[in-house]
Amino acid sequence: MEFIKLAQSYQEEYVKKLFPLLEVPSVYQENELFAYGKPIDQALNLMLEMGEKDGFSSKNIEGHAGHIEFGEGKEILGILGHLDVVPPGDGWSTNPFQPVVEGGKIYARGAQDDKGPVMAAYIAMKLLKDEGFVPKKRVRLILGTDEEQDWKGIHYYFTKEEMPSFGFTPDASFPVIHAEKGLLDAYITCSIPDAESNSLLSFSSGNRLNMVPDTAIAEIRVDEQIENKCKDYLQRHDLKGTIVKRNENYSITFIGKTAHGSTPEKGNNAALHLLKFLKETKLNSVHTDIIDCIINHLSSSNGKELGCNFFDRISGALTCNTGTVDWQIGEECRIGLNIRYPVTVQAEVILNRLQLFSDKLNGKLKVHDHMKALHIEKDHPDVQTLLKIYNQQADDSAVPQSIGGATYARALQTGVAYGALFKDSPDTAHQADEHIKLSDMIKAVAIYAEAIYQLSK
Numbered sequence: 001m002e003f004i005k006l007a008q009s010y011q012e013e014y015v016k017k018l019f020p021l022l023e024v025p026s027v028y029q030e031n032e033l034f035a036y037g038k039p040i041d042q043a044l045n046l047m048l049e050m051g052e053k054d055g056f057s058s059k060n061i062e063g064h065a066g067h068i069e070f071g072e073g074k075e076i077l078g079i080l081g082h083l084d085v086v087p088p089g090d091g092w093s094t095n096p097f098q099p100v101v102e103g104g105k106i107y108a109r110g111a112q113d114d115k116g117p118v119m120a121a122y123i124a125m126k127l128l129k130d131e132g133f134v135p136k137k138r139v140r141l142i143l144g145t146d147e148e149q150d151w152k153g154i155h156y157y158f159t160k161e162e163m164p165s166f167g168f169t170p171d172a173s174f175p176v177i178h179a180e181k182g183l184l185d186a187y188i189t190c191s192i193p194d195a196e197s198n199s200l201l202s203f204s205s206g207n208r209l210n211m212v213p214d215t216a217i218a219e220i221r222v223d224e225q226i227e228n229k230c231k232d233y234l235q236r237h238d239l240k241g242t243i244v245k246r247n248e249n250y251s252i253t254f255i256g257k258t259a260h261g262s263t264p265e266k267g268n269n270a271a272l273h274l275l276k277f278l279k280e281t282k283l284n285s286v287h288t289d290i291i292d293c294i295i296n297h298l299s300s301s302n303g304k305e306l307g308c309n310f311f312d313r314i315s316g317a318l319t320c321n322t323g324t325v326d327w328q329i330g331e332e333c334r335i336g337l338n339i340r341y342p343v344t345v346q347a348e349v350i351l352n353r354l355q356l357f358s359d360k361l362n363g364k365l366k367v368h369d370h371m372k373a374l375h376i377e378k379d380h381p382d383v384q385t386l387l388k389i390y391n392q393q394a395d396d397s398a399v400p401q402s403i404g405g406a407t408y409a410r411a412l413q414t415g416v417a418y419g420a421l422f423k424d425s426p427d428t429a430h431q432a433d434e435h436i437k438l439s440d441m442i443k444a445v446a447i448y449a450e451a452i453y454q455l456s457k
Contacts, residue, residue, distance in 0.1 A: 001450075006449065007123075010127055010442075013126075017050060018116060019099050021043060021110075021115050022115055027087050028040065028148065035145065035152075036152075040145050041145075043083040047066070050068075063145070064156040067142045069141070071134060071136070071138045075165040076162055077137045077139050077167060078142055079167060080154070080407075081114050081144065081408070082114045082143070082148070083110075083114075084145055084146055084148050086148050089258055091432035091433070093432075096108060104437060104438050105438065106441075108434065112421070112429050112434055112436045114170070116420070116436045120170060120441045124444075124445050125139060128449055140164065148210070166414050166455065167409075169407045169415065169417050170420045171417060172419070173401070176386045176417075177400070177402065177418070178383055179314050179343050179403075180315070180374040180375075180402065180403055180405065181262075181402070182340065182341045184351075186351075187334055187336050188357065188361065190290065192290070195284050198283050199283065200327060201219045202217075203325060207324065208323060209323035209337065210260065211430050212259040212261065212266075213322075213324065213325075214257055215270050216253070216256070216275075216325070217254075219250070220281065221248050222250070230243040230252060238268075240255040241253050254277070258431055262405040263404065263427075264319055264321040275295055275325070290333065293357075294325075297357045297360075298322045303353075306354070307353045308341070308353050310341060312344040312345070314402055315342045316342065318341045323337065340406075351365075382414075385455060386451055420436075420441065421440070425440050
């Protein structure tokens with residue numbers, strides 16, 4: 001088969017099927033009637049109904065996940081993607097849930113992470129089915145629903161359904177991702193004493209641990225004029241923001257730049273910047289000491305101040321994202337961290353460093369989530385098959401790579417991340433104006449079609 005020519009003939013259908021999916025605001029919601037909220041349930045059913053209409057078999061696992069399948073055989077080739085998205089945030093040029101094509105790019109929340117790539121995998125399956133190909137394995141597109149939250153859906157799915165013998169997820173980049181760092185989400189909470197003057201009254205920043213917070217808001221009471229000092233800080237650090245005085249209090253907002261939690265160095269953390277500015281004001285010594293301790297341990301995105309700046313040749317350097325900071329005077333401060341550590345580092349070492357930080361705040365450390373690192377040898381035969389397909393179609397000579405992101409490959413007994421981004425693709429996941437190049441997705445369709453063909457013939 002001439003996979004790229006076949007994929008190009010499906011471009012119009014790809015866009016037609018993807019747009020309704022992008023229009024669903026499938027952000028996690030607490031809801032008693034639906035596992036992860038009505039919009040996520042809507043997105044799942046939309047995909048499953050699409051599969052049924054196109055002649056595939058489909059199955060809904062009680063709203064926790066689902067799959068679309070074709071082929072026969074005892075073994076399953078799994079393709080895992082997710083239909084939930086992170087909140088859109090601010091700064092969009094267009095409505096994040098009204099997709100548009102502009103300059104050969106599709107703009108919408110979820111276009112890159114992960115609805116666009118999921119649809120590329122689906123179209124690859126449909127292309128093969130339309131060509132009359134009957135896989136000797138069951139090719140199963142598994143649709144997750146809370147990948148951006150706690151992964152409860154995919155874990156529940158595998159309590160009810162078989163584990164694929166091998167699989168891949170189109171939720172990263174090419175060529176092949178054979179290693180993923182360990183992922184640790186943790187909260188550190190400490191008490192905030194009340195004070196009558198020169199106080200940080202409240203602070204709020206971030207809503208997801210795996211996103212660099214782009215907005216931070218503080219309310220303080222200080223007996224000094226700080227408007228010019230604030231404006232000077234914003235200018236020096238290339239930030240946007242506002243400061244408003246209401247009676248004796250100042251309300252301060254800092255605007256930074258969001259980024260994925262696996263690459264915090266690409267963002268500009270509004271929370272850390274606002275804390276650094278507050279340190280320059282005349283807050284009382286107790287509040288200043290707490291702020292100082294936070295800054296002194298979390299300023300670097302490589303965990304240096306925590307004593308966690310680890311590195312290995314397989315997966316690279318540790319990253320630390322301060323994803324949330326919430327402070328209420330007279331109550332507590334809660335700091336949320338997202339740490340990605342190299343595959344050869346033990347989680348206990350990271351936890352020990354975090355405990356030391358927590359102790360300095362007289363606080364409490366709580367692990368919210370932990371995913372062990374993923375590492376499959378580069379010479380695994382299926383990894384080599386995927387690599388060969390990519391190199392031939394992309395005219396490249398790449399080798400397997402590692403990432404800091406956490407993909408559904410970890411949910412598999414044996415699996416890897418495979419696309420859908422290329423070397424020159426825009427990386428806009430979790431950012432305002434998230435988008436994909438349509439030409440990239442068509443190339444991904446061709447690669448996925450050949451991958452399914454080679455791994456299941």
